[in-house]
Amino acid sequence: MILQNAIADVLNNTEWAFALAECVHIGGFAIGVGSIALVDFRMLNLGLRHETAGRILRYTEPWTLFALVFVIFSGFALYMSQVDIYLVNLIFPYKMYVLVAALIYNFTVHRKVATMENPPPLMSKLVAIVSLLLWVSVVFGGIFTGFLV
Amino acid sequence: MAIAHYLQNIDWLVEFSESVLAYPIVLSIHLTCIALFGGMILVTDLRLLGLTFKSLTITDVVTSLRPWKRVGGTVMIAMGLPLAACDAEKYAPNPFFWTKMITLGLIGVHALIFRPIVYSRTEELDRSPVIPTKAKVAAILSLGLWTTMFVMGRLIAYWD
Numbered sequence: 001m002i003l004q005n006a007i008a009d010v011l012n013n014t015e016w017a018f019a020l021a022e023c024v025h026i027g028g029f030a031i032g033v034g035s036i037a038l039v040d041f042r043m044l045n046l047g048l049r050h051e052t053a054g055r056i057l058r059y060t061e062p063w064t065l066f067a068l069v070f071v072i073f074s075g076f077a078l079y080m081s082q083v084d085i086y087l088v089n090l091i092f093p094y095k096m097y098v099l100v101a102a103l104i105y106n107f108t109v110h111r112k113v114a115t116m117e118n119p120p121p122l123m124s125k126l127v128a129i130v131s132l133l134l135w136v137s138v139v140f141g142g143i144f145t146g147f148l149v
Numbered sequence: 150m151a152i153a154h155y156l157q158n159i160d161w162l163v164e165f166s167e168s169v170l171a172y173p174i175v176l177s178i179h180l181t182c183i184a185l186f187g188g189m190i191l192v193t194d195l196r197l198l199g200l201t202f203k204s205l206t207i208t209d210v211v212t213s214l215r216p217w218k219r220v221g222g223t224v225m226i227a228m229g230l231p232l233a234a235c236d237a238e239k240y241a242p243n244p245f246f247w248t249k250m251i252t253l254g255l256i257g258v259h260a261l262i263f264r265p266i267v268y269s270r271t272e273e274l275d276r277s278p279v280i281p282t283k284a285k286v287a288a289i290l291s292l293g294l295w296t297t298m299f300v301m302g303r304l305i306a307y308w309d
Contacts, residue, residue, distance in 0.1 A: 023303050026180070030299070034188020047189075047217055050209040051202070059201050063191075139184065140177040147173040 004080045011081035018081065025074040029142075032067035033135045035060035036106060039114050043128035045121075053124070054115040068103075091148050095141030102134035153237035166235035179228040183299065186221030189214045190295055197267070197288035199280045207284075208271040243308045249301035256294050263287040 011018045039057045041047040048056055079086055086092045113119050113127040156162065165171050195201045196210045233240050240246045260268075267274070267287045274284050 019304060019307050023300055026183070026303060027296075027299060030184045030187040031191065033184040034186075034191065037185050037188055038192060041217070047213040048202075048205065048209065049213060051205050055204060056202075060192075135184075136181050139181050140174075143173050143177040143180065148169070 004083060007077050007080040008082070011077060018078075021074045021077050021081075024070055025078060028067045028071035028074060029139065032064050032071055033139070035064045035067065036110075036131060036135060039110075040128035040132050043114060043124045045125075054117075057111065057114045064106075086145075089145055089148075091141060091144045095138060095145055098134060098137045098141055102131075102138055105131065105134055150238070150241060153241040156234045156237040159234075162231060162235040165231055172232075172235075175228050175232060179225055179232060182221045182225035182228070186218060186225060187295070187299070189218050189221070190291065193218075194288040194292050197274075197280065197284045199285075206271070206275045207280075208275055211268055211271045240305070243305055245301050245304040245308050249298055249305065252294055252298045252301060256291075256298065259287070259290055259294060263290075 011021060038048065038060055039053055042049070042051070042053040042056050110127055110131050113124055116124075119127075157166075165175075192202060193210055193214060196203075196205070196207055202210055233246070263283075267284050274281060
């Protein structure tokens, strides 16, 4: 409660803090989702074909993790600044369900198939499409949280 | 201001800005492109700086992502136009919006300068034992310009 008040106080009463938190949140997801999408594009055979999906995953995974930490912390701060609004929001809970699903999927199925030596091409493509759909849904969920109150 | 007033009152833009679904969908696509397209710009620039993807040549990274960056950029701008036009009277005096547009113009200038000497000559860069300074300069400027573009885009909402 005290933490929530302190965070809400800073974000609501300083001119730049909310804007900064939003920039970190959106910039973070751009890098996080963007780096996952690079692996997906490779799995779909659409780019970076001179390297395996597994190697691309290894290159990008540190950025993904780093960015997701920023997204989640800034997102938590934004949530804390207006808890009452989020608690009654119709879309927000769905965004959270999809986010949890996307995170679990990313570090289990997606990671496993991306790093396989010779995954069946169809499986690889399917896994990449589901990954892109999940993350795009989280982005849509975020925007709709702001529009359908 | 007259132009802004005219734009904002075009029938379909009025409908667009009042719609429950169309406006947030277009905004979501605009943001999704930032993520997909932003990741590709980041990889390209970091590769030019020699910081990542070293097992791929600069040529591989630049040429295989180029068509997708074009698609992403086109969709992003196509979605951005109605978003700005339907609220033209609010955007017209907004300094963050104009800074964003100037940055977009500078990105065009960056392309004009560096495409012939860096992005179209990646094989030469790959042959060079160290990555030439011009490529690193292009990458750093690109990262700076795109970051400015992104931050200004977000700040548009904070001016009144």
